[in-house]
Amino acid sequence: MISKPPGVEDIYPDRIPLWDKIVNTARTVFNLYHYKELITPVMEFTELFARGLGDESDIVSKEMFTFGDRGGRSLTLRPEGTASVVRAYIENGEYNRLSSAKFFYFGPMFRAERPQKGRLRQFNQFGAELFGSGDPYYDYEIMAMCSDIAEKTGIGEYTLKLNSIGCPDCRKAYIEDLKSYYISKIDELCEDCRRRLEKNTLRLLDCKKTSCADLKRGAPLIGNYLCDGCRLHHDAVKRYCTSGGISFEEDQYLVRGLDYYTRTTFEFVSAGLGGQNAFAAGGRYDNLVEQFGGKATPAVGFAAGIERMMLLLAGTPDDGAGLDYYIVHAGGESLSKAVRLVSQIRAKGFSVEIEPDAGGFKAQMKKANREKAARTIIIGEDETALDNVTIKEMSGGGQETVGLEQFLRSLRDDRIK
Ligand code: HAM
Numbered sequence: 001m002i003s004k005p006p007g008v009e010d011i012y013p014d015r016i017p018l019w020d021k022i023v024n025t026a027r028t029v030f031n032l033y034h035y036k037e038l039i040t041p042v043m044e045f046t047e048l049f050a051r052g053l054g055d056e057s058d059i060v061s062k063e064m065f066t067f068g069d070r071g072g073r074s075l076t077l078r079p080e081g082t083a084s085v086v087r088a089y090i091e092n093g094e095y096n097r098l099s100s101a102k103f104f105y106f107g108p109m110f111r112a113e114r115p116q117k118g119r120l121r122q123f124n125q126f127g128a129e130l131f132g133s134g135d136p137y138y139d140y141e142i143m144a145m146c147s148d149i150a151e152k153t154g155i156g157e158y159t160l161k162l163n164s165i166g167c168p169d170c171r172k173a174y175i176e177d178l179k180s181y182y183i184s185k186i187d188e189l190c191e192d193c194r195r196r197l198e199k200n201t202l203r204l205l206d207c208k209k210t211s212c213a214d215l216k217r218g219a220p221l222i223g224n225y226l227c228d229g230c231r232l233h234h235d236a237v238k239r240y241c242t243s244g245g246i247s248f249e250e251d252q253y254l255v256r257g258l259d260y261y262t263r264t265t266f267e268f269v270s271a272g273l274g275g276q277n278a279f280a281a282g283g284r285y286d287n288l289v290e291q292f293g294g295k296a297t298p299a300v301g302f303a304a305g306i307e308r309m310m311l312l313l314a315g316t317p318d319d320g321a322g323l324d325y326y327i328v329h330a331g332g333e334s335l336s337k338a339v340r341l342v343s344q345i346r347a348k349g350f351s352v353e354i355e356p357d358a359g360g361f362k363a364q365m366k367k368a369n370r371e372k373a374a375r376t377i378i379i380g381e382d383e384t385a386l387d388n389v390t391i392k393e394m395s396g397g398g399q400e401t402v403g404l405e406q407f408l409r410s411l412r413d414d415r416i417k
Pocket of ligand 1: 080
């Protein structure tokens with residue numbers, strides 16, 4: 001037997017209701033905020049990610065699935081969605097001309113990480129990106145949208161961690177001081193951090209190794225280095241969150257693993273996830289559009305991991321999986337009537353199941369229970385002869401025999417419009 005490669009998952013039907021709940025909720029919320037869906041390809045030229053995410057980032061330096069095409073160009077399976085959305089935004093002049101554009105997306109992402117719970121090599125994200133405004137209101141809007149999705153899907157305990165990593169100007173002095181601090185502690189750093197110290201100093205704040213995590217408590221804080229513009233922006237983001245009822249925790253060590261961020265960075269974390277504790281994250285990236293060759297355009301966005309949200313929601317009751325009707329029949333003429341009835345019921349927008357060879361009444365009732373049918377429709381020999389149906393409420397309710405036409409009239413036909 002050929003098994004699946006490490007770090008990828010099959011999502012079997014029993015997990016699909018949860019999947020649908022997350023995806024449908026996200027789509028509903030995106031529509032409420034007037035974002036428009038954008039679908040981008042799963043592969044891009046490698047250069048897009050190398051330039052956008054940063055050569056020194058973990059993703060670019062060691063986690064990309066990269067291969068050559070027949071013309072000798074280097075392609076990469078997208079490790080995240082933002083770079084592609086920015087490319088598509090620039091490439092389509094029409095959107096690029098609008099004063100602001102709001103997109104959302106769903107899709108698989110690929111990172112050659114060491115697989116563990118909540119960390120996959122192929123995983124699915126949904127996300128949103130807003131272009132054209134540097135106003136702190138939109139940093140809030142992006143976080144509010146993510147928080148609405150978390151609330152509506154029923155993710156219980158979570159925390160929004162918020163930080164500002166400033167702009168390239170004010171960050172420069174911070175990084176210098178951070179580097180000096182870590183150089184003075186170089187003997188206590190792990191091997192990875194020693195290697196990253198020179199070119200990717202900020203990432204040291206993100207190291208999960210106990211010795212490095214302890215060291216960061218003495219490190220300089222970015223909040224003391226923000227320029228006036230960045231400080232005012234950050235204060236305004238926090239004020240908007242408070243006005244909008246979004247609670248947050250400031251975390252001055254929240255630096256994120258991608259190079260494109262400016263000012264706001266945030267993560268939605270939940271203790272239920274263990275080591276990989278963020279189920280959604282994002283921030284502002286005011287320089288990326290220009291860096292990719294577009295005109296200078298501020299932008300902000302977030303992405304959430306669907307599999308991580310599914311882990312958090314795995315224990316919650318699933319209310320969407322049951323059938324509306326299950327038809328119990330007696331074969332022969334009764335089965336012919338039942339087949340016609342099935343198509344009429346589906347045309348009215350109700351879900352219904354029938355099995356031609358499911359056995360006797362008892363076996364069919366058992367099936368109806370297993371399929372979590374709300375009602376069964378019994379078409380026995382008597383019902384067939386008299387053009388009736390017997391409707392049985394499965395949750396302890398009684399049953400009633402009515403004319404077939406009367407039953408059909410009682411079904412509202414606007415169910416799925
Ligand atoms: P990210 O933090 O790399 O940000 O990923 C966002 C979310 O994707 C994470 O919070 C997590 O839920 C999920 N995720 C990431 N890696 C894995 C993995 N290996 N296995 C399972 N789930 C994973 C971004 O991707 C940015 N593009 C977010 C953004 C959008 N920033 C601005 N706009």
